[in-house]
Amino acid sequence: MPDPILELRDVKTYFPIHRGFFIKRQAGTVKAVDGVTLSVQRGEVLGLVGESGCGKSTLARTIMQLVPTTGGTVVLEGKNLTQGSATEIRRTRRDMQMVFQDPYASLNPRMTVFATLAEPLIVHRVCPRGEVTTRVARLMETVGLAPRFMQKYPHEFSGGQRQRIAIARALALEPKVIIADEPVSALDVSIQAQILNLLAELGRKMNLSLIFIAHDLSVVKHISDRVAVMYLGKIVELGPAVDVIERPRHPYTRALVSAIPTPNPDLERTRQRIVLAGDPPSPISPPAGCAFHPRCLYAREKCRLAIPSLVADSPTREVACVRLAEI
Amino acid sequence: MSLLTVKDLRTYFHTRNGVYRAVDGVDFHLERGETLGIVGESGSGKSVTCYSIMGLVPQPPGRIESGTAMFDGVDLLHCTPREARAIRGKRVSMIFQDPMTSLNPYLRISEQLIEPLLIHEKISKADALQRGREALEAVGINDAARRIHYYPHEFSGGMRQRVMIAMALITKPELLIADEPTTALDVTVQAQILELIKKMQQELGMAVIFITHDLGVVSGLCDRVMVMYAGRIVESADTRTLFYQPKHPYTRALHRSIPSLQAKGRELFTIPGMPPDVSKPIAGCAFAPRCEFAADRCLLTDPPLAEWQPGHRQACLRVQAGEI
Ligand SMILES: Nc1ncnc2c1ncn2[C@@H]1O[C@H](COP(=O)(O)OP(=O)(O)OP(=O)(O)O)[C@@H](O)[C@H]1O
Ligand SMILES: Nc1ncnc2c1ncn2[C@@H]1O[C@H](COP(=O)(O)OP(=O)(O)OP(=O)(O)O)[C@@H](O)[C@H]1O
Numbered sequence: 001m002p003d004p005i006l007e008l009r010d011v012k013t014y015f016p017i018h019r020g021f022f023i024k025r026q027a028g029t030v031k032a033v034d035g036v037t038l039s040v041q042r043g044e045v046l047g048l049v050g051e052s053g054c055g056k057s058t059l060a061r062t063i064m065q066l067v068p069t070t071g072g073t074v075v076l077e078g079k080n081l082t083q084g085s086a087t088e089i090r091r092t093r094r095d096m097q098m099v100f101q102d103p104y105a106s107l108n109p110r111m112t113v114f115a116t117l118a119e120p121l122i123v124h125r126v127c128p129r130g131e132v133t134t135r136v137a138r139l140m141e142t143v144g145l146a147p148r149f150m151q152k153y154p155h156e157f158s159g160g161q162r163q164r165i166a167i168a169r170a171l172a173l174e175p176k177v178i179i180a181d182e183p184v185s186a187l188d189v190s191i192q193a194q195i196l197n198l199l200a201e202l203g204r205k206m207n208l209s210l211i212f213i214a215h216d217l218s219v220v221k222h223i224s225d226r227v228a229v230m231y232l233g234k235i236v237e238l239g240p241a242v243d244v245i246e247r248p249r250h251p252y253t254r255a256l257v258s259a260i261p262t263p264n265p266d267l268e269r270t271r272q273r274i275v276l277a278g279d280p281p282s283p284i285s286p287p288a289g290c291a292f293h294p295r296c297l298y299a300r301e302k303c304r305l306a307i308p309s310l311v312a313d314s315p316t317r318e319v320a321c322v323r324l325a326e327i
Numbered sequence: 328m329s330l331l332t333v334k335d336l337r338t339y340f341h342t343r344n345g346v347y348r349a350v351d352g353v354d355f356h357l358e359r360g361e362t363l364g365i366v367g368e369s370g371s372g373k374s375v376t377c378y379s380i381m382g383l384v385p386q387p388p389g390r391i392e393s394g395t396a397m398f399d400g401v402d403l404l405h406c407t408p409r410e411a412r413a414i415r416g417k418r419v420s421m422i423f424q425d426p427m428t429s430l431n432p433y434l435r436i437s438e439q440l441i442e443p444l445l446i447h448e449k450i451s452k453a454d455a456l457q458r459g460r461e462a463l464e465a466v467g468i469n470d471a472a473r474r475i476h477y478y479p480h481e482f483s484g485g486m487r488q489r490v491m492i493a494m495a496l497i498t499k500p501e502l503l504i505a506d507e508p509t510t511a512l513d514v515t516v517q518a519q520i521l522e523l524i525k526k527m528q529q530e531l532g533m534a535v536i537f538i539t540h541d542l543g544v545v546s547g548l549c550d551r552v553m554v555m556y557a558g559r560i561v562e563s564a565d566t567r568t569l570f571y572q573p574k575h576p577y578t579r580a581l582h583r584s585i586p587s588l589q590a591k592g593r594e595l596f597t598i599p600g601m602p603p604d605v606s607k608p609i610a611g612c613a614f615a616p617r618c619e620f621a622a623d624r625c626l627l628t629d630p631p632l633a634e635w636q637p638g639h640r641q642a643c644l645r646v647q648a649g650e651i
């Protein structure tokens with residue numbers, strides 16, 4: 001029984017590019033997110049993967065309403081956020097939290113861990129003042145940080161420790177949706193595993209939905225129910241995580257999966273990879289037709305003619321490739 | 328003679344909350360052309376080890392308490408500023424995890440790229456720019472003549488990271504230190520960059536120190552691997568040995584934590600407990616409180632990093648005694 005908590009319909013986020021220092025004029029548009037339709041179920045973990053620069057973070061920031069949408073709608077529990085007032089957006093912010101890619105930039109360097117974690121608790125009156133310290137200590141323990149570090153500042157922690165502070169801050173308000181933008185890429189595998197177990201457990205216990213952006217496909221496969229693969233602002237493949245990663249259909253997903261490094265020296269040094277030629281295309285002037293065609297092993301003339309839409313390949317899988325039946 | 332020999336390196340941070348022994352007695356060496364991986368717990372001192380070699384530890388609060396880092400006969404920790412300048416940034420260079428924070432957003436790539444050349448070599452600006460274009464082409468950036476004049480934000484994340492690599496390689500260093508250079512990149516771009524580092528290494532005969540959390544990357548790239556825990560090396564061996572016959576209990580636990588080797592749906596294996604507080608004296612083995620094999624004496628005796636087999640060092644008393 002589908003029970004979507006978050007629904008995106010044809011979401012577009014474009015950034016104008018300006019040239020000129022004194023007289024600014026628009027020189028083009030970056031179509032960072034270009035027509036994404038997606039729903040996230042209550043309690044679901046949706047993995048989001050794709051090439052650097054394909055628009056994953058922008059999609060996350062669009063959902064959070066941190067950047068203005070150019071088109072389409074973002075609906076959280078029936079409320080259309082793209083038309084919400086500032087107060088409504090502030091209210092929903094409590095239900096949706098984000099963990100950012102860069103733990104260096106997302107923490108205030110002048111605030112101790114205690115201040116960082118206590119702030120949302122106090123601002124949103126989550127608990128009586130007298131309980132704030134206990135709550136902060138518990139949050140720190142939840143993410144595997146010793147409460148004795150409470151009075152330390154971000155620069156006194158390692159990269160991995162800082163990311164755990166950021167995760168604790170997102171958890172402080174017990175949100176319904178967490179968007180985690182590469183939350184574990186700076187962590188060692190053991191702490192990665194702790195955080196992933198933690199997120200999975202929170203998901204189960206609190207029926208928390210999670211949008212999980214990552215480059216490590218083995219992590220995505222482990223934690224996600226479904227996975228969406230993006231290329232240049234569009235979703236090119238969507239389906240159950242294990243299925244997509246073990247049997248990728250879209251040529252880009254195939255290349256992506258073939259590039260996953262394996263922790264096995266003998267295998268790693270002998271296996272075959274699909275090496276993608278060329279650079280990722282520019283989102284300012286994307287190639288005509290399928291944006292992947294200039295680098296695609298299977299590209300034909302027709303791939304240049306029309307932009308393929310995401311169509312059902314099986315009851316659970318959607319793929320955007322015109323040659324799907326032939327490859 | 329090894330290209331780099333680090334002996335008894337100790338780097339502490341003196342803060343209001345106490346003295347953090349971030350690096351606490353690290354010994355290793357690196358041969359010319361060799362690739363050494365450094366893995367280990369977040370906060371175990373991997374970056375600080377490399378910052379110490381590069382002279383990048385903020386002082387205060389940081390202080391290098393002891394040790395030597397001999398690079399081709401020069402001790403980088405005790406040489407004159409002049410000697411250091413001739414080596415750092417020229418014969419030894421470093422790439423950082425986040426290209427956006429290490430590139431100046433207000434300067435064109437061209438100026439940042441050729442800066443080390445203008446500092447270290449007697450070269451005209453025109454020649455430096457030519458070298459800059461070649462360096463960009465070498466890292467696979469097409470249309471370098473035009474793009475060298477771009478600002479950092481006009482490149483994608485993967486391209487910026489390649490610009491950083493071009494910058495690090497432009498002086499043709501003998502040693503490249505790469506601190507998680509591909510963590511922020513997708514696997515296809517990562518594969519390109521690793522290929523590039525390997526190619527440059529073959530062409531220049533350069534040695535590489537590669538810090539990463541991705542044991543998959545280590546297995547494909549590194550000749551030898553060093554595992555750090557709480558400011559010390561707990562195991563070091565050639566890559567195959569470290570993956571197929573890890574000895575130290577922390578290395579074994581790290582290996583068991585790799586997500587791709589575990590069944591989906593089940594909870595991932597994690598190491599119980601928390602890393603030790605390196606501002607407190609640690610009696611015995613720092614990993615003992617979390618170690619499934621710990622015996623009483625592990626909590627009392629400081630385990631030395633001892634040779635287990637030729638080329639394979641590890642710091643576990645019980646392994647050394649042949650008990651596990
Ligand atoms: N504020 C902005 N102004 C102009 N362009 C932007 C802005 N933010 C992002 N972009 C561009 O939008 C595109 C998508 O960027 P985004 O950060 O969403 O990618 P990503 O998929 O998160 O990449 P990565 O995996 O490297 O984090 C990129 O080409 C980027 O340069
Ligand atoms: N400027 C500083 N002041 C105080 N302590 C510091 C400072 N810089 C680093 N440390 C401490 O030194 C220790 C080692 O940090 P380092 O950055 O080397 O870890 P790392 O192994 O690189 O971790 P990660 O994998 O998370 O990047 C950490 O415990 C950290 O808190």
Ligand SMILES: [Mg+2]
Binds near residue numbers: 057101181
């Ligand atoms: Mg991003």
Ligand SMILES: [Mg+2]
Binds near residue numbers: 159373374375506
């Ligand atoms: Mg580090």
